[in-house]
Amino acid sequence: MSSALVTVALPVALAVVMFGLGLSLTARDFAEVGRRPKVVLLALGLQLLVLPVLCFGLVLAFDLPPLLAVGMLLLAASPGGTTANLFSHLFRGDVALNISLTAINSVVAVVTLPVVTNLAIGFFDPVDAGALGLQFGKTLQVFSIVLVPVLLGMFVRNRAPGFADRMDEPVRIMSAVVLALVIVGTIVAEQDRVGEYLRQVGLPAVLFCLLGLGLGFAVPRLLGVARGQAIACAFEIGVHNSTLAITVALSVLGNVELAVPAAVYGVLMFPLAAAFGWVISRGAGAPADQAASARSR
Known part of the structure; x- marks a missing residue:
């Protein structure tokens, strides 16, 4: 992949995405x-630990x-x-809760993403593992491309x-265009092995997405969280x-193959999330949800 794309275009593109996130956030x-x-800590526990x-x-x-x-663990450690x-907005979730969870997750990810990624590198010991670790300098890069644009957006x-x-x-x-271009760029860079990667990562990516969506909805509901809040989770x-x-994967760790799971997931996630949202948005009793909302506060 072009060095200019990796070192300049990708970080700038992500900065635009994170700046846009910051524009929607306030200190509140x-x-x-x-x-x-209850609901915030539950969602964070599922996201960061489970x-x-x-x-x-x-x-x-x-x-x-x-x-x-x-690459799969790097994806798992990435926030919403x-x-x-x-x-969440399309399927009647609690968007205010979603925004808050995204804000908190984006901050926490500065710590958890390097930790999870380094643990994965240590366990799976890929070739050139020594060059892949998120050492202090690279962790600062993660901080700069995640938090700085968000804080700037909040300031604006x-x-x-x-x-x-x-x-x-x-x-x-x-942001949607950026995501599409990033995915296309990753796939083009590995075009000779796209079929192989889809066979290897396609089903795990689908199951990972569905497990996250399913647990994120089912566990809060089982614990009495209101339906709208559970949808947000x-x-x-x-x-x-x-x-x-x-x-x-590309700009900090410098490895295209590490980016493949996220690229495959990025393509599959949209139809899966849309289908999941359609399923869970059927029904829902308003009185029960209001009572659950009161209990979850």
């Missing part, structure tokens, strides 16, 4: 833990090659993004909320920021 969004601790373990199990079950295995918020929203509102839709569209846990995973 980070206070959601205090207002709704999902990587499930992904690890899938990787072992399918006996993926080391680099693809690490603006796409999760969009799906605080100073010019009208501008932030006007830019919301254009930035969302641009489902999309936050099941829809990952594959642009971030691909950018870290």
Whole structure:
């Protein structure tokens, strides 16, 4: 893949995506833990602890090659993004909760993503493992491409909320275009092995997505969380920021094969999330949901 694309275009593209996320956030969004601790901590626990373990199990079950295995764990450690918020809006989820979870996850991922990725590299020991680790300098790169644009977007929203509102839709569209271009670029770079990668990673990526969506919805519902909040949790846990995973793989770790699982997932996630949203949006009793909402606060 072109060095200019990896070193300049990808980080800039991700910065646009994360800046767009920041435009939708305020400091109040980070206070959601205090207002709704049960549902927020439950979602974070599923996202940060349960999902990587499930992904690890899938990787072992399918006996993926080391680099693809690490790529899957890198994807699992990536937070949700603006796409999760969009799906939540489309399928009557609690979008305010989604935004708060995305905000918190994006901050926490600065720590958890390097930890999970380094553990995966240490366990699967791919070729050139020493060059792949997220050492301190590379962790700072992750920080700079994740948090700095988000903070800048939040600053702009605080100073010019009208501008932030006007830019919301254009930035969302641009984010979708960026994701498409990143996926296409990754696939083109590995075009000789696309069929092989799809055979190896396709089913694990599908199961990973469905497990995240399913657990993100079912576990909160079983614990009495309101339906709208459970829908928000489902999309936050099941829809990952594959642009971030691909950018870290290519621009920070410098390995195209590591980006393949996120690229495959990025293609499959949209129809899977849409189908899942259609299924869970059927029914729902308003009175029961209101009672559950009161209990989950």
